[in-house]
Amino acid sequence: MPLTLYAHPFSSYCQKVLIALWENDIPFTYRHLEEQGAGEELAALWPIGRFPVLVDGDRTIAETSIIIEYLDQNHGGSVRLLPDDRAAALEARFMDRFFDHYVMTPMQGPVTEALRSQGDRSEEAMTKACAALDTAYAWLEQRLTGRTWAAGADFTLADCAAAPSLFYADWVHPIDAAFPRLRDYRAQLLARPSFARAVEEARPYRGYFPLGAPDRD
Secondary structure, X not given: OXXXXXXXXXXXXXXXXHHHHHHOOOOEEEEEOOOOOHHHHHHHHOOOOOOOEEEEOOEEEEOHHHHHHHHHHHOOOOOOOOOOOHHHHHHHHHHHHHHHHHHHHHHHHHHHHHHOOOOOOHHHHXXXXXXXXXXXXXXXXXXXXOOOEOOEOOOXXXXXXXXXXXHHHHHHOOOOOOOHHHHHHHHHHHHOHHHHHHHHXXXXXXXXXXXXXXXXX
C-alpha cells in the first residue's frame, strides 16, 4: 500500500517532508489540503489538526522530524537522512531542532501577526523576529563554516529543515551580506533538485504570503 501524505505545497513544514520523500524517490499519494475532503480526512487522522501527516497502512505519523526519521528507517534509499554513526546522528537532530526552533519559529511570528484581522502588533513582532533571526544567522555563519551541509559532509534531516526555514526567513528578514557562508548555503539548498521542486510546486501560492512574497527565488 503506498504512503499517503496530507500536506500543502506552500507550507514550510510540508516542504521539509516533501524534500525527504523526493530525495529517495519514495512513491506516495499526495492529499493536497485544498482538495475536497482532505481536511476532514486529516482531522479524523490527527485531531491536533497540524500538518503534514503521513499514513503508512494502518500507521499515522505526525511531526515532521518524526516523519522523516520514520521514512529513513522504513522506506530509506541511497540518501541516508539520519547517519548510522550516533554522534553524527545527534548532530543532524540538533541542527534540525535549531532550524525549526530558532529560524522557522521566529520567522513565523510576524507572518502570524500579519494574518490577524487586528494586526496592531505587527511592528513589534517584526522587530522581535529580526533580532532573533540575526542571532540565529550569526550562529549559523560560524557553525556552517567548513561544512558542506548543515550537519557535515552529507545531506541529512538537518538540511530538510534548513531549506524551507532559510527560504522563508530570508523573505521576512534578508540574510545580511555579513553572513556570506549562510547566503551561499541557502543558494546551495535552492539548487538541490528536491527543494527546487518544492519551491516550484509552491510558486502558484505565493499570494498567500501575508507580508508579500519578494520578486526573487
